Amino acid sequence: MKTCKTCKKTLPLSAFHKDRNLKDGYRNICKQCACQRSRKSWRDKLDATNGLLDVLHSMKHRCYNPRHNSYSRYGGRGIEICEEWLFDENQFYQWAINNGYEKGLQIDRIDNSKGYAPENCRFVTPAQNQHNTDRCVLSDDDIRCIRNLHSNRRKSQRQIAKFFGVSQSVISRICSGKTWKEESLCVTP
Ligand SMILES: [Zn+2]
Structure with a gap:
């Protein structure tokens, strides 16, 4: 048994994530609190970026996660994200704000055969994006x-x-x- 530092409940060890760096081999907060904490930090970051965190996250999944629904149209066709955005999210946020991003807009590639990079992207409404996708996606x-x-x-x-x-x-x-x-x-x- 172990007591969670956040909710103060005493719970069996199975309720804690393992952590080899700690003396008893388990984290000091229970799985439930850990989950709430990471959800809260995701929400805070989402608010702080006005939704851009989600835009970037979905973009990464479309390009690099073969289990994503749309992977075949993106990563599967060699569509990638430029290094400055991929490795430095602040650069992406800065570019987005300078290029008319507002909450609810979607990122759109101007040339569908090219990847996500400042010179090939703009923000559009979901309806504009859908039209564009259906029109240009098939070679x-x-x-x-x-x-x-x-x-x-x-x-x-x-x-x-x-x-x-x-x-x-x-x-x-x-x-x-x-x-x-x-x-x-x-x-x-
Ligand atoms: Zn807890």
Whole structure:
């Protein structure tokens, strides 16, 4: 048993995270308090950055976490974050504030084939971003690949849509022979 320094409850050792640096091998605050503390520090930081912490965090996951839903459209296509933002979040915050960031806006890459860097990014509303994504995300190679997968019946339209990170209706229009440049494909489903 051990007493938590924060909530003062006496709890079994299993309620504490292990910490090899401490004498008895466990942290001085219980798991629950540790969790609350880290949530609070995340919220404080989120407030302090006016939501930018979240923008940066999601950006990192899209680019470097293969388990993220959108990874195939970002990291999976070689989209990266420039080093100054990746290793120094203050540089990112400073750039964002100087470039019109307001809470609720999303970061958008001007050239979809290039990564996240000051010269290729701007802030847009979610609706602008969605339009942009649907319009530009698929290359001619992707279109060929989609039609191939479809005609060989190797994957369902739903699977193809998920893989390319676009809606199923876009895939269905491509498979029915429409070209990417046709206006209908720009419509957000
Ligand atoms: Zn506690």
